[in-house]
Amino acid sequence: MATVLVAYGSSEGQTETVAERIVEVLETEGLDATLVDLKRRSGAFEPATVDSIVVGASIHAGSHQQYVADFVRDHRSTLNRCPSAFFSLSLSAASEDAEAQATADDLLEEFLEETGWNPDGTLAVAGALKYSEYGFFKRFVMRWIGGRASGDTDTSRDYEYTDWDEVESFARQFATLIRTDA
Numbered sequence: 659m660a661t662v663l664v665a666y667g668s669s670e671g672q673t674e675t676v677a678e679r680i681v682e683v684l685e686t687e688g689l690d691a692t693l694v695d696l697k698r699r700s701g702a703f704e705p706a707t708v709d710s711i712v713v714g715a716s717i718h719a720g721s722h723q724q725y726v727a728d729f730v731r732d733h734r735s736t737l738n739r740c741p742s743a744f745f746s747l748s749l750s751a752a753s754e755d756a757e758a759q760a761t762a763d764d765l766l767e768e769f770l771e772e773t774g775w776n777p778d779g780t781l782a783v784a785g786a787l788k789y790s791e792y793g794f795f796k797r798f799v800m801r802w803i804g805g806r807a808s809g810d811t812d813t814s815r816d817y818e819y820t821d822w823d824e825v826e827s828f829a830r831q832f833a834t835l836i837r838t839d840a
């Protein structure tokens with residue numbers, strides 16, 4: 659059975675939820691998928707031992723988690739050699755404004771350029787506004803940012819914008835690529 663590492667960085671949990679869904683789809687497609695939280699990982703796993711790799715991160719203040727970029731840089735040759743894919747969560751990708759969506763794509767490309775990685779597949783996907791998980795200051799800032807991006811400013815609830823069909827289709831396409839490559 660082909661093995662897939664699904665490694666992610668997540669600050670408020672939405673990228674983790676997306677990574678979990680990707681693992682579920684890959685397993686349904688008959689692959690042996692392992693989920694790794696890059697923030698909490700011990701040094702005990704070695705990407706070079708798996709057949710393929712999916713990496714996910716989210717955008718905060720215009721960039722992806724530094725520890726995810728470090729992971730990609732550290733394992734760039736492995737990532738560029740095996741089937742690989744990258745997904746990026748943001749509020750920009752949730753916007754109906756074409757310029758904001760283009761920003762999500764640009765930041766994704768910037769991440770790849772800075773890390774020197776050429777994945778086979780990419781996805782800029784809408785994230786979430788989790789007011790319930792933000793402290794006072796972050797909630798205040800996000801109410802302003804969220805108001806501009808989506809108009810959702812009711813801080814007594816959370817908002818999820820992720821298009822799950824898009825996520826599942828991304829995972830299925832990657833499973834097809836792995837099978838073709840095997």
Ligand SMILES: Cc1cc2nc3c(=O)[nH]c(=O)nc-3n(C[C@H](O)[C@H](O)[C@H](O)COP(=O)(O)O)c2cc1C
Pocket residue numbers: 667668669670671672673674715716717718719720721747748749750751784785786787788796800
């Ligand atoms: C403090 C903060 C800053 C953010 N900055 C950006 C940003 O610059 N651009 C953007 O598109 N989304 C931004 N977002 C939205 C996040 O990318 C979105 O909430 C995403 O779902 C977070 O994923 P995570 O829960 O896996 O960390 C920001 C969110 C927070 C809380």
